[in-house]
Amino acid sequence: xxxxxxxxxxxxxxxxxxxxxxxxxxxxxxxxxxxxxxxxxxxxxxxxxxxxxxxxxxxxxxxxxxxxxxxxxxxxxxxxxxxxxxxxxxxxxxxxxxxxxxxxxxxxxxxxxxxxxxxxxxxxxxxxxxxxxxxxxxxxxxxxxxxxxxxxxxxxxxxxxxxxxxxxxxxxxxxxxxxxxxxxxxxxxxxxxxxxxxxxxxxxxxxxxxxxxxxxxxxxxxxxxxxxxxxxxxxxxxxxxxxxx
Numbered sequence: 218x219x220x221x222x223x224x225x226x227x228x229x230x231x232x233x234x235x236x237x238x239x240x241x242x243x244x245x246x247x248x249x250x251x252x253x254x255x256x257x258x259x260x261x262x263x264x265x266x267x268x269x270x271x272x273x274x275x276x277x278x279x280x281x282x283x284x285x286x287x288x289x290x291x292x293x294x295x296x297x298x299x300x301x302x303x304x305x306x307x308x309x310x311x312x313x314x315x316x317x318x319x320x321x322x323x324x325x326x327x328x329x330x331x332x333x334x335x336x337x338x339x340x341x342x343x344x345x346x347x348x349x350x351x352x353x354x355x356x357x358x359x360x361x362x363x364x365x366x367x368x369x370x371x372x373x374x375x376x377x378x379x380x381x382x383x384x385x386x387x388x389x390x391x392x393x394x395x396x397x398x399x400x401x402x403x404x405x406x407x408x409x410x411x412x413x414x415x416x417x418x419x420x421x422x423x424x425x426x427x428x429x430x431x432x433x434x435x436x437x438x439x440x441x442x443x444x445x446x447x448x449x450x451x452x453x454x455x456x457x458x459x460x461x462x
Contacts, residue, residue, distance in 0.1 A: 219243065219379050220379070223373070224237065224246070224247055226258070229342075229426040231425060232423075232430055235342065236442050238339075240443070245354050245372065248357070249284070250284060251283060252282050252284045258331065259287070260272060264418045265305050265418060272302070275294050276288065285330070287331040295328065299319070299323035311434065311435030312432045314431075322338065322341065356372060374401075382406055383406065414430060
């Protein structure tokens with residue numbers, strides 16, 4: 218069974234995004250669709266002593282473009298973001314583990330395209346930091362046709378999917394019967410019950426960038442994303458299913 222997920226690229230996403238990536242064989246970046254402003258495409262949150270803070274990649278406010286067409290408007294944003302991350306996490310137990318790699322991404326390259334930046338960060342975090350073996354593709358490779366559900370179905374068929382893993386927010390437009398007609402099982406990701414981990418600046422917050430978890434937990438980060446579920450199953454006597462990745 219081939220498990221597939223299809224999601225827009227996000228900027229340094231939260232742990233739930235990587236939970237989905239881990240659970241599938243193929244992850245497709247859906248970056249040939251409408252760019253949405255004030256969304257997760259170009260921003261995410263970090264913890265600070267003064268509360269949550271948005272790190273926003275400057276891309277302008279035009280709605281008339283696809284995600285892969287979005288250009289980054291300010292060449293100095295990377296330095297500002299890295300300084301803000303370093304200032305708030307330099308004392309975290311595992312900051313030094315990821316410092317050189319991330320510093321090179323933020324300071325060693327001149328990113329001009331949002332999609333390229335997002336996809337690079339997601340792939341690097343998945344493969345190098347979390348040890349995820351999932352295959353990555355870009356939706357433009359499949360030349361999908363249609364709008365919303367029709368486009369999704371076309372993409373799934375072209376990827377050879379038997380199993381589609383979606384975020385729960387897509388349930389308002391996905392018709393399970395349409396997927397079933399194509400021989401595709403629909404499953405929604407459950408983001409509930411993630412365990413807390415040692416985190417700066419209480420109260421605890423789940424909905425922040427994955428960098429927060431990595432800096433605090435290092436190589437133990439996967440446990441707080443998906444590994445804990447295997448422990449729960451073992452404690453309850455349930456069989457532990459092998460991951461797709």
